[in-house]
Amino acid sequence: MRTITTQLFPTSSGEFAFKSLRSLWPRNTTNHKDLAMTKLKEIINNPNILITSSGRSSIATLLESLKIGSGDEVILQSFTCSVVASSILSTGATPVYADINPDTLNISPESLRKTISPRTKIVIFQHTFGSNEDLSRIANICRSKDILLLEDKAHILGNGKLVGDMAIGSFGRSKWLSSIIGGFIETKEENLLSSCQLIEDGKQLINYPKLELLLLNPSIVEFLIKPSLGQFKIGEVLMELLSWIGILTHEVEDKEKEGKLGRISRIKFPLPLYELLNSELSKFEDNKKLRNNAVNTYLKKLNPKLIFKGFTKTFPYLYFPLKVEDPQSLYLHAKKHKIYLGNWYYPAISPPGSNYLNLKYDPTKCPNAEQVSPHIVNLPTFANEKEVQRVVEVINNY
Numbered sequence: 001m002r003t004i005t006t007q008l009f010p011t012s013s014g015e016f017a018f019k020s021l022r023s024l025w026p027r028n029t030t031n032h033k034d035l036a037m038t039k040l041k042e043i044i045n046n047p048n049i050l051i052t053s054s055g056r057s058s059i060a061t062l063l064e065s066l067k068i069g070s071g072d073e074v075i076l077q078s079f080t081c082s083v084v085a086s087s088i089l090s091t092g093a094t095p096v097y098a099d100i101n102p103d104t105l106n107i108s109p110e111s112l113r114k115t116i117s118p119r120t121k122i123v124i125f126q127h128t129f130g131s132n133e134d135l136s137r138i139a140n141i142c143r144s145k146d147i148l149l150l151e152d153k154a155h156i157l158g159n160g161k162l163v164g165d166m167a168i169g170s171f172g173r174s175k176w177l178s179s180i181i182g183g184f185i186e187t188k189e190e191n192l193l194s195s196c197q198l199i200e201d202g203k204q205l206i207n208y209p210k211l212e213l214l215l216l217n218p219s220i221v222e223f224l225i226k227p228s229l230g231q232f233k234i235g236e237v238l239m240e241l242l243s244w245i246g247i248l249t250h251e252v253e254d255k256e257k258e259g260k261l262g263r264i265s266r267i268k269f270p271l272p273l274y275e276l277l278n279s280e281l282s283k284f285e286d287n288k289k290l291r292n293n294a295v296n297t298y299l300k301k302l303n304p305k306l307i308f309k310g311f312t313k314t315f316p317y318l319y320f321p322l323k324v325e326d327p328q329s330l331y332l333h334a335k336k337h338k339i340y341l342g343n344w345y346y347p348a349i350s351p352p353g354s355n356y357l358n359l360k361y362d363p364t365k366c367p368n369a370e371q372v373s374p375h376i377v378n379l380p381t382f383a384n385e386k387e388v389q390r391v392v393e394v395i396n397n398y
């Protein structure tokens, strides 16, 4: 029985791990870079694209090129990852949190209106799990107030044409499509992309021992950790140990939880990863189909009371969110069946241990996010029909 997981490279496979290992050998990547760029432009439907090391570094680069900094405010939603806020803080600007619409898990237009101040320079619209409900309303508000709009598409790839002024995407390990690490910037204006390019050109190359570790990560997870998860906790202990000694990279560094910029934001996208990215991008349509089918089954077979009102259409979400009374006991129940469900985002600014004070987050100002967050469970959508059936049975028998 294959372990199903929402984190730890959920889109990985033996083939992905093998391809990552193969990239350890120096090879000519120019061709893969060109092919990957062509595919990405086609999927995104925009020629103004720049590949970066991550979604978080894309946010920091965009803000820096827009000269957003000290004295400026950037609005983001609660129910998010702390790296979004630490990227804002790295520019000297202040993150200001708007509450979410508890049905869509996106930023609430009503809360956004109340959060805008004369210092607001830009609003970040997060496509939570891929959903962009309310995006046009948010875009109208921004337009009417002459405020820029940045779409955070870290959870999805190819979610329609750009509505805002710019967007970021992610190829991180737990994302819709992964090249271990990676991200991109998408802009409406060519000039903005050129200034982002200048900033990115000034970033460091990843130093090679670290790249080698990165390329080993999928194999470690696929062949060592995943098969031994749950077996006397060997996988869990291995994961802790390998993370502790620095072999398995953390998705969020401790300093990022404290509101500082992490190492990933200082590097360029490593060239050897283009081969992996190119190969994953060619599976875009299959990936979309797989996720659509999974969501379709969840919608048909799960108790509608558990489903958020904004997630009732067939759509290739990154994860399918459910609201349950006691997520902790559901996680434990699912684990017994080798299913590792996700908890994005619990707490409301994740991961656990994020320093709310440094990240300038006041939970009392975002009651919807605080109410939803302790009841959230993420179901995998990158799973075949049989696996989805297993997840459904586990939930329905719980």
Ligand SMILES: Cc1ncc(COP(=O)(O)O)c(C=O)c1O
Residues within 6 Å of the ligand: 053, 054, 055, 056, 057, 080, 081, 083, 084, 126, 152, 154, 155, 169, 170, 171, 172, 182, 183
């Ligand atoms: C909403 C959101 N935006 C941005 C990011 C950052 O993406 P990356 O991991 O590529 O830096 C994340 C990371 O999980 C995220 O959840």
